[in-house]
Amino acid sequence: MPHRFQKIDWKKTLDSIPKDVADLLQKGFDEQNEKDFISLCTSLKQGKCSLCGHSLDYYDENAPCFHLLLNPKLRRKVRENLFSRPISFIKLYTYLAWVANSEKPFENINDILCDISDKRLFEATIRYKNIQWSFCFSKEDLEGHHGSKIGKMPHYHFQMSVDNNIIVSYNSTHIQFTPDDFMYFEMIRQNAIQIDPQYASGLDMLKGILQVSVLPNGLVEFVETISEEEAHITYVVPETINQEQLLEVGKIFENSNMEVYQIIDELNIEKGYNIKYYVFSRMKDNPIKKAKRI
Template identity: 35%
Template sequence: MNPYKDKDLRKFIESIPQEEVDRQTCLQEENNARVYKEFTDGLKINKCFLCGGQMNSFVEGRPCFHWFTYPTGIKKKHFENYLKNPIGFFQLDSYFRWLANTEKPIANINDLKDETSSTSYLETTYKYKNIEWAFSIGHTDKEGHPNAQVGSIPHYHFQMKIDDRIFLKFNDFHIPFSDSDLFTITLLDQAPDKVKLGHSYGQGIGILEDEENLEIIDGAMKVADDFETAPFHTQSIIQAPEGQTIPTELIEQAIEESKRTKEPIRKIMKRLLPDAKIITQINPGEGVPKMTKRSGKKKKNAL
């Protein structure tokens, strides 16, 4: 069912000259910036950048991604024909990411691999206003269930909640992957060291799982006004230089400066006491949505 499964896509990627890879990457980044601006400009005036209609409008027979924002008049039955056909998983993922990040960057998207079920290829949960979307792709979903009456072709599952009430259930639909989806999935599987799936303007809390991002994240952090909505939670251990103690006055000075400037205490202490050893752990904050699980999907055991 996957036309690319038996093709050597890794060899195809390795055959492309690096200068062409760089050129195409640059063109893609420029296109992403242009499309994202169209998206945000439209959203400011409640206009869908895809179909041109109002975000809160619903026209039966004219399906569009903005249907997933629960426009007035839409019902579950309207998705039945829409989701029988490929609609582009990676495009829909980007759409949800963009919407989620316009409200609360990073913190509205839980795409942590560490919270993905052991039986799943991919799980992601997104929050936007009073809506929650969640994807679930099992390893067997990715290939299709052989000899099954439903779900025999490669597909994914989707859930949608409104005000914490389920509107569309995971098992309501087996949404077929598009040809482009299957090419991308196969390429990522065959050449994970050569190809990386980026999320322009759509980064989620999963950025914490890439060590290269941690220093950048830490450098940009400010103390949040609301602990419960913060995207990150940090814990720091500050160790005085050998044979020394940290004066109470220095700690009080750092606390007062942090309250005034919103700069984390650990950064202020590093300036005030350059020889101190500071170890910081960065975790998802309270504001990140919990990963929504499909029935039967279990979180893998922590090591």
């Protein structure tokens, strides 16, 4: 369906912004995202919604909030009211992905492109506790089903399941896109911006974070997040490292782009340490599968 954003040369428009201004805007955007994500995590722990400020079981039929989808006992009347109006795909998807990341960063989202059905432009499933939310839309959905009473406006499909039982089905939801969505999609189509996994916004601080613990068998375990799908684990023999050396590894890690094993190798060479270690690469545990729409 034609829309006003197609008339804009987005690449030319964005390239016209001075680099220092663009960098400043991006910095402000990243900082705000980080604050918003921390606020979301804090609110969830308190049983509250960071968007509306109310408790997670609060419902206002005149202004339904995204937090309603965190309720595993979502009533039919409530969800019908929520989906009866246009909802930004970008905002809803990002919100639910952030919720999932608050529980286990990066591991509860499957939106990889390689296994998308030929009939779809987008497919993804997000998991949080015992709830799964799935999204999909095709080219026909994006344009709207002409001549059809249901789905004639551009829309996406949404599914929700609790304990693997579907309570909101793909075929029962035709959620209309908003202007924000069309603008974002058009910028992607024109290659003006890269496809940015918005759910990672606010989570850059988690990439490269080093978690250190001592296992029951005495090994010192360093867990470093490498990407959304992978973590590197370095096991150090405790007899070969002391407290000062442990702190030294952590300090170098914070101030460099080196991985733990690289830091240990460098310290062993430069300072004559004899730290012994083993490195493993761990992919996602319990990988999430997409809920396919037939």
